[in-house]
Amino acid sequence: MKWIFVNKYQKFRCNQSVMDSAFELVAPSSARERSGHTAVVEDNLLYVWGGYMSVGDDEVFLPNDEIWVYDLEQGQWKVFHMPGEAPPPMSGTCGCSLDGHMYIFGGCDDNGQTNQIYCFNLTDGKYTWRKRIHEVGSSPSPRDKLSCWVYKRRIIYFGGYGHKLLTDVDSRNRSFIVDEVSSVEGIFWGWNNEVHVFDPVHSSWSQPQTHGRAPAPRAAHASATFGHRGYICGGRVMETRTNDIHCLDLESWTWSEIAPVSSSPVGRSWHTLTAVSDNTFFLFGGLSIDCKPMSDGWLFDVETKKWREVEHPFKTKPRLWHSASQGTNSDVIVFGGSCDYILLVDTGHCNDALVFQTQPYPLFRICVDYIAKNVRNSEVLRNQLPFLPPKLLTAVQRRMCFYRNSKKQTY
Incomplete structure (x- = not known):
């Protein structure tokens, strides 16, 4: 595996960009540091929205009317x-990409958890917010720190921490566990393991009847999708943090638990899980059972049920409540997050981007990377550059820009 570190103090000199737009405000060197944000990748662009940062002794939500865009080919923010119709500034919302749109649901603003859903078009260059009003069904109760899967053009949400009215809490139903220290005036906060489905085409909410043994209610867990199966891993379950893995068949709505046959990562919350092949996902970071920020990376094969820890040079760069998105060629782009236990310190928010190469690159990318890295120090390559085929020349020029803009570490 290889890693590229994009430093927050980098400067940019590229003049060309596919992101030129009337809505551009500035051309900053890097997105603001943040935790609890949401991010997606679409067409080699990383979109980052929301979250919060620390200013002095205060926690400040990032502006709700700005989207930060990172060009993964040119290395430019x-x-x-x-x-x-912009959502309120929030952290802990659940974001995903579907049909060229970014959707966010839930989250926590100045008034507490929410249960609204918003979207905007990622492809038209206008980035106009639209609040989605459901026409069928009932929306889930307010919550944050939940996860989702995308399947058959629907968004399937799981878990989270939020609040319900006393009349909606059934002690016989273990889908919602009350946080004993957080109830007031007929309102109860707690963790849930509910499954809710949003259909953007019909603007409808539904709650399927699941089968099998469902995972314990939790929040700040991580999720990934393989085909018609959605997976969750770890998270906070009441007063502990777990490392269990559960699978939901998105056709039959049947839960099953996966028992690894190898050594496993320690229990954690606020980590990320990213699909990197048809049967492998990549786990990074999080907060451990003993409240230690983590910097370890693991690969899990869902067929062999084996974990494998991945060695990397970022052991001194722990991350929790960061984002992780799949890029081209199975790259995983980790952005932002905190390097401290935010419930105690809350000063170590980051704006670094870590790009993990998890699979061998195709020959075309290997050639482009080699030329882009070496052309400045090779007179032969510089002289031959104009004779490259147009497609290859364009790719090389964009990659040259990336390496000028990035501090590279290759292992």
Whole structure:
């Protein structure tokens, strides 16, 4: 595996970009540091929204009307204004990409957890917010720190921490566990293991009847999707943090637990899980059972049920409540998060991007990377550059820009 570290103090000199737009505000060197944000990748662009940072002794939500966009080919950040029906500034929302749109649901704002859903088009360059009003069904109760899977053009949400009215809490139903220290005036906070489905085409909410033994209610867990199966791993379950793995068949709505046959990562929350092949996901970071920020990386094969820890040079860069997105060629792009236990310190928010190579690259990318890395120090390559085929020349020029903009570490 290889890793590329994109430093927050980098400067940019590239003039060309596929992101030129009337909505551009500035051309900053890097997105603001943050935790609890959401991020997705679409067409080699990483989109980052929301979250919060620390200013002095205060926790400040990031602006709700700006989207930060990182060009993964050129290594360049830009920020754009977002008009429309914007959600409130929030952290802990659940974000995903579907049909060229970014959807966010839930999260926590100045008034507590929410249960609204918003979206905007990632492809038209306007980034206009739209609040989705459901026409069928009932929305889930307010919550944050949940996860989701995308399957058959629907978004399937699981778990989270939030609140319900006393009349909605059934002590016989273990889908919601009350946090004993957080109830007031007929409102109870707690963890849930509910499954809710949002269909954007029909603007509908539904709650399927699941079968099998469901995972314990939890929040700050991680999830990934393989085909018609959704997986969750770890998270906070009441007063502990787990390392269990559960699978939900998204056709039959049947839960099953996976028992690894190898050594496993320690229990944790606020970590990430990213699919990197048809049967492998990548786990990174999080907060351990003993409240230690983690910097370890693991690969799990769902067929062999084996974990394998991955050695990497970022052991001194722990991350929790960060984001992780799949890029091209099975790269995993980790952005932001905290390097401290945020419930105690809350000062170590980051704006670094870590790009993990988890699979061998195709020959075309290997050639492009080699030329882009070496052309400045090779007179032969510089002289031959104009004779490259147009597609290859464009790719090389964009990759040259990336390496000028990035501090590289290759292992």
